[in-house]
Amino acid sequence: MSNLSYPVPANEEERLDSLDSYDILDTMPENDFDELTHLASEICQTSISAISLIDDKRQWFKSIVGLSSTQTPREQAFCAHTILKPGEIMVIPDARQDSRFASNPLVTGNPNIVFYAGVPLVNEDGFALGSLCVIDTMPKQLTPRQLKSLRILGKQVITQMELRRKLARLERSNQDLLETNSFIQKFASTAAHDIKNPLSSMLLTSQALQQRLGKAADEKSKGLLELNVTSVKRLLTLVDEMLEYSSKPSSLLTNQQSFELVALLKNVVNLIEVPYGMKINFPPLDHALMCSAVALEQIFLNLLTNAVRYNDKEQGVISVQFREDADHYYFKVVDNGMGIAEKNLEKIFYKEVTLNVIDRFNQKGTGLGLYTVKGLVEKLKGTIRAESQIGSGSTFSFSVKKNAGVDEEDDLL
Numbered sequence: 215m216s217n218l219s220y221p222v223p224a225n226e227e228e229r230l231d232s233l234d235s236y237d238i239l240d241t242m243p244e245n246d247f248d249e250l251t252h253l254a255s256e257i258c259q260t261s262i263s264a265i266s267l268i269d270d271k272r273q274w275f276k277s278i279v280g281l282s283s284t285q286t287p288r289e290q291a292f293c294a295h296t297i298l299k300p301g302e303i304m305v306i307p308d309a310r311q312d313s314r315f316a317s318n319p320l321v322t323g324n325p326n327i328v329f330y331a332g333v334p335l336v337n338e339d340g341f342a343l344g345s346l347c348v349i350d351t352m353p354k355q356l357t358p359r360q361l362k363s364l365r366i367l368g369k370q371v372i373t374q375m376e377l378r379r380k381l382a383r384l385e386r387s388n389q390d391l392l393e394t395n396s397f398i399q400k401f402a403s404t405a406a407h408d409i410k411n412p413l414s415s416m417l418l419t420s421q422a423l424q425q426r427l428g429k430a431a432d433e434k435s436k437g438l439l440e441l442n443v444t445s446v447k448r449l450l451t452l453v454d455e456m457l458e459y460s461s462k463p464s465s466l467l468t469n470q471q472s473f474e475l476v477a478l479l480k481n482v483v484n485l486i487e488v489p490y491g492m493k494i495n496f497p498p499l500d501h502a503l504m505c506s507a508v509a510l511e512q513i514f515l516n517l518l519t520n521a522v523r524y525n526d527k528e529q530g531v532i533s534v535q536f537r538e539d540a541d542h543y544y545f546k547v548v549d550n551g552m553g554i555a556e557k558n559l560e561k562i563f564y565k566e567v568t569l570n571v572i573d574r575f576n577q578k579g580t581g582l583g584l585y586t587v588k589g590l591v592e593k594l595k596g597t598i599r600a601e602s603q604i605g606s607g608s609t610f611s612f613s614v615k616k617n618a619g620v621d622e623e624d625d626l627l
Contacts, residue, residue: 221298225341229297230270232341236379239267239274246374247277250346250367255279257363258356260348262325265335265371266293267344280349281325290320292349296332297342303361304345306330308353329354331361333368338376346371417446444484470617473507476500479534482514486522492530494518501536503543505614509590516583517547517610524571524608525551538616542596547610554602562600563588587612 223229233239247265255263262280266273273291275284288294295314296304309315309327320327332347346368348356356364420443427435476496483494503510514534521532527550535546552571554562565585591598595615602608 221295223298223342229341229343232337232339233267233269233343236343236375237382238276238375238378239269241276243277244378247371248279250371250374251277251279254346254348254364254367257367258331258348258360260329260350260354262327262349264347264349265344266291266332266347267335268294268297273344286320290318292318292320292327292330293332293345293347296345296347297334300334300336300340300342303331303333303365305356305361307355325349326351328352331356331364333364335368335372335375337372343375414450417443417450420446449485470505471507472502472504474500475503475536478503478507478511479514482511482518485515486519488522489530491528492522492525492532495531495533497534497536501538504617505543505594509594510614513587513590513612514547516587520583521547521549521551521608525549527551541616543614543616545612545614548607549609550607553604553606554600554608555604556602559600559602563598 251263251265255261260280262278264278264281265276267276268288268291270288272285272288273293278284292304292306292309292315306312306315307329309318309321309330315321315327315330318327327349329350329352330347332345334342335344335346336342346364348364420439424439424443427439477500479496488494518532518534522530525532530550532547532549535548537544563584588598591612591614596613598610598612600608600610
């Protein structure tokens with residue numbers, strides 16, 4: 215170990231943090247970097263070239279040609295001086311004649327460095343992380359073309375490092391997403407089983423009560439029981455769909471079927487708490503559709519629930535409109551509710567964005583409903599937008615491509 219001292223950049227702490235973010239120190243050799251060092255050595259006609267990264271104690275070589283070393287102490291590193299001036303190539307024609315390096319063990323002993331040229335590896339944040347350097351054991355000068363080529367190769371080294379960092383981050387994000395998706399699927403499956411058991415009991419109890427009352431029950435009681443049985447059966451169907459979805463997410467959109475729009479809307483409304491005095495209007499004519507009924511049902515469940523929750527009028531009115539052309543179905547959900555400020559019309563579709571508005575049931579939203587709706591619409595190869603005025607209501611318009619589905623491998627979570 216030499217007693218030489220080495221200079222430290224003014225932003226050293228931030229520079230080291232930036233270097234750490236690449237997770238590149240002490241990694242295995244990689245061909246993309248080795249090719250650049252070989253090219254630098256060929257262009258500059260030197261026996262040694264290296265990609266050197268400077269941490270707090272050493273210079274470590276991600277790639278090196280002409281030497282077997284993997285690192286040297288920082289106080290011996292020529293590159294520790296190169297990073298002091300991020301915008302310049304440092305050229306030492308003869309290190310034996312330079313007071314900074316004449317007594318350096320790398321000059322006085324193996325590998326007997328005489329010539330050195332290093333271009334700083336400056337990342338997108340402006341930090342010099344190390345250098346691409348070329349070295350020889352005899353005095354030398356580089357031509358302007360060689361210097362220009364060395365600078366270009368230095369930029370390529372940084373490009374490879376940035377790409378490597380972004381790929382690593384993407385892999386981590388993908389792994390986190392896979393773990394989250396797995397958890398959600400398991401949670402949905404467990405929740406669906408937990409919900410199905412009491413629903414099944416409710417259905418059996420209601421049906422037994424129907425049989426016991428028989429003809430003796432008044433018409434109102436019969437109607438309430440029938441409504442209860444119908445609602446429970448529908449909820450059980452939804453739970454079964456949830457179980458299928460939790461085991462195979464793509465099934466939400468791949469299950470194409472023909473259905474009547476008004477019948478689907480009536481099923482959705484039966485699942486919503488519609489206050490007295492509020493009216494929901496369906497399209498005047500029924501229409502036969504061919505797409506994912508499950509996905510469309512979820513979209514309308516969210517939109518109609520929001521239209522009910524955020525309607526502050528004594529006589530609330532919600533209307534569903536429909537039209538179609540050769541390729542798409544087009545829907546509108548129009549209400550006369552509270553309305554949404556124009557500046558918020560885009561952000562309401564962002565994940566977990568809430569406007570801190572209290573609904574008619576004295577609750578706040580989670581910010582997941584419209585985000586989910588947008589995701590479903592896009593998977594159905596359509597678009598969605600909102601128009602609104604404070605106090606006058608809102609209109610949500612969305613389209614669905616006819617026979618829209620997704621590939622089996624599509625991930626919807």
